[in-house]
Amino acid sequence: MSIIKLNNNGVKNATAFGSITGLGSMTFIKKLTASSSATLSFVDGSSGVTLDNSYKEYIFTFKNMHPATQSGFLFNASIDSGSNYNVAKTTTAFNAAHNPDSGGTNLGYESTYDLANGTGFQILDQNSQGTDNDNNLTGILHLFNPSSSVFVKHFLCQTINKSGNVWVNRTFVAGYINSTSPVDAVQFKFGSGNIDAGDICLYGIA
Numbered sequence: 001m002s003i004i005k006l007n008n009n010g011v012k013n014a015t016a017f018g019s020i021t022g023l024g025s026m027t028f029i030k031k032l033t034a035s036s037s038a039t040l041s042f043v044d045g046s047s048g049v050t051l052d053n054s055y056k057e058y059i060f061t062f063k064n065m066h067p068a069t070q071s072g073f074l075f076n077a078s079i080d081s082g083s084n085y086n087v088a089k090t091t092t093a094f095n096a097a098h099n100p101d102s103g104g105t106n107l108g109y110e111s112t113y114d115l116a117n118g119t120g121f122q123i124l125d126q127n128s129q130g131t132d133n134d135n136n137l138t139g140i141l142h143l144f145n146p147s148s149s150v151f152v153k154h155f156l157c158q159t160i161n162k163s164g165n166v167w168v169n170r171t172f173v174a175g176y177i178n179s180t181s182p183v184d185a186v187q188f189k190f191g192s193g194n195i196d197a198g199d200i201c202l203y204g205i206a
Contacts, residue, residue, distance in 0.1 A: 034195035055204030069193030072127035081118035091175030126169035146183035
């Protein structure tokens with residue numbers, strides 16, 4: 001079966017995924033692995049990290065993030081190479097949750113996660129990631145054109161976690177970094193205690 005794609009040159013026909021070109025590519029940049037770490041920080045130009053105008057979109061993937069203390073998973077950005085993580089952000093969030101044992105469910109707007117031009121760390125998950133051995137959080141965050149000196153910087157994030165004995169939580173967060181200064185560093189942490197384990201990878205999208 002052939003695959004049809006549209007691009008600036010019109011319609012092309014392909015017989016295999018490998019033959020499709022021009023769609024952009026994902027380039028691996030850096031992986032950070034937590035081991036009782038207070039924070040994980042990606043700073044442009046430090047330790048092999050690129051977070052500049054090389055790419056118009058950056059993706060952070062977090063896998064099996066496990067906290068030392070039950071708390072939420074957070075992020076913030078910097079415009080001074082990581083000296084301060086306190087840029088203003090305006091955000092919105094909603095959460096879907098299910099407990100198959102009790103039948104409990106939730107689907108709703110999470111006003112307590114919102115920032116209204118706030119400089120604090122943004123909550124990215126259901127805000128109660130458990131510490132049981134099998135509990136963890138996984139997700140992905142897109143950051144768009146962070147090097148722009150003209151526009152605010154949009155981001156969106158999706159996470160899923162298992163907290164408590166059986167709860168599954170799916171959280172969606174989006175917003176913008178309200179600064180026209182280039183963002184050159186991003187930091188992740190839990191709201192309380194260390195990141196016991198897990199890894200975060202950074203990719204650039206051509």
